[in-house]
Amino acid sequence: MNWMNVEETLRRAEAPLFWVGAFTVASLALWLLYRLLSGFRIWVLGNGQLLSPKLGKWAVVTGATDGIGKSYAEELARRGFAVMLISRSQDKLDDVAKSLEPPVHPRSKGVVLNISSASGMYPVPLLTVYSSTKAFVDFFSRGLQEEYRRQGIIIQSVLPFFVATKMTRIRKPTLDKPTPERYVAAELATVGLQGQTNGYFPHAVMGWLTTKLVPIDLVIFFGAAMNRLQRTGYLRRKMLREQRNGDSLKND
Ligand SMILES: NC(=O)c1ccc[n+]([C@@H]2O[C@H](COP(=O)([O-])OP(=O)(O)OC[C@H]3O[C@@H](n4cnc5c(N)ncnc54)[C@H](OP(=O)(O)O)[C@@H]3O)[C@@H](O)[C@H]2O)c1
Numbered sequence: 289m290n291w292m293n294v295e296e297t298l299r300r301a302e303a304p305l306f307w308v309g310a311f312t313v314a315s316l317a318l319w320l321l322y323r324l325l326s327g328f329r330i331w332v333l334g335n336g337q338l339l340s341p342k343l344g345k346w347a348v349v350t351g352a353t354d355g356i357g358k359s360y361a362e363e364l365a366r367r368g369f370a371v372m373l374i375s376r377s378q379d380k381l382d383d384v385a386k387s388l389e390p391p392v393h394p395r396s397k398g399v400v401l402n403i404s405s406a407s408g409m410y411p412v413p414l415l416t417v418y419s420s421t422k423a424f425v426d427f428f429s430r431g432l433q434e435e436y437r438r439q440g441i442i443i444q445s446v447l448p449f450f451v452a453t454k455m456t457r458i459r460k461p462t463l464d465k466p467t468p469e470r471y472v473a474a475e476l477a478t479v480g481l482q483g484q485t486n487g488y489f490p491h492a493v494m495g496w497l498t499t500k501l502v503p504i505d506l507v508i509f510f511g512a513a514m515n516r517l518q519r520t521g522y523l524r525r526k527m528l529r530e531q532r533n534g535d536s537l538k539n540d
Contacts, residue, residue: 331489334477339399341368344440346398348372353380355453356403359468361388363476369399399442399479402429406449406486406495410504413512414519422447426484433483445484446475449491464490 347364351357352373361371365388408422429445450465452458461467475487486495498507
């Protein structure tokens with residue numbers, strides 16, 4: 289092939305390549321615009337108005353006597369929902385039920401918010417059972433949502449990262465580890481907009497980074513490293529506690 293032929297081939301390819309490039313840039317720009325607009329719709333405008341008893345009287349809240357569940361129950365009752373409370377301790381259930389208004393009326397429509405976890409988005413070593421069951425909750429909820437969509441029942445899968453509750457023993461809330469009240473207020477604005485949600489903008493960014501940007505093997509590796517570190521710290525503290533207790537028994 290001589291130079292003339294190369295030039296001729298390149299000249300012929302110029303127009304198709306231009307259109308491939310233009311199409312790619314236009315698709316990427318449209319995709320980015322769509323993501324920005326839907327992000328704005330979810331995280332800035334929200335869907336706060338949707339979650340009212342007009343949708344149906346009922347909300348079912350599991351783990352409703354502490355932490356995230358309790359905040360949901362309180363907020364939904366404040367909005368006028370009849371709330372079905374589920375947890376183990378009858379006395380705690382009675383206390384929460386007494387504090388909620390208005391009274392219950394047993395309707396076929398409603399909202400089910402299933403609390404999965406960000407740990408269900410990928411395997412988390414050393415929290416393997418927790419992570420797996422949370423993945424189950426996520427799949428289960430998303431499947432049910434499709435089955436019940438026609439009946440007007442909303443079933444949402446909620447995948448929080450850390451929230452400052454009894455379970456996590458986080459005493460000082462931060463931007464990425466909010467109070468349950470703050471988390472729930474943000475999460476409720478996503479109902480009806482997202483079947484699966486991290487529920488809170490900083491958590492959505494973390495979810496996006498860990499599932500879309502960072503390779504899954506790296507996420508699993510760092511998850512394992514973080515949990516090993518935590519386990520080593522816990523075992524060291526436990527050993528020191530036991531040594532201290534042993535010493536004080538000897539002195540007695
Ligand atoms: N906090 C976080 O950072 C975080 C992050 C991701 C996901 N989550 C998930 O969010 C949910 C709530 O966590 P939380 O931090 O709010 O916990 P929490 O403050 O410890 O509250 C747990 C609630 O669940 C009830 N409960 C516990 N075991 C139960 C059982 N076997 N059956 C029925 N109810 C039960 C407890 O009441 P009784 O003791 O009276 O039963 C309590 O009302 C959990 O599913 C957790 O995995 C939490």
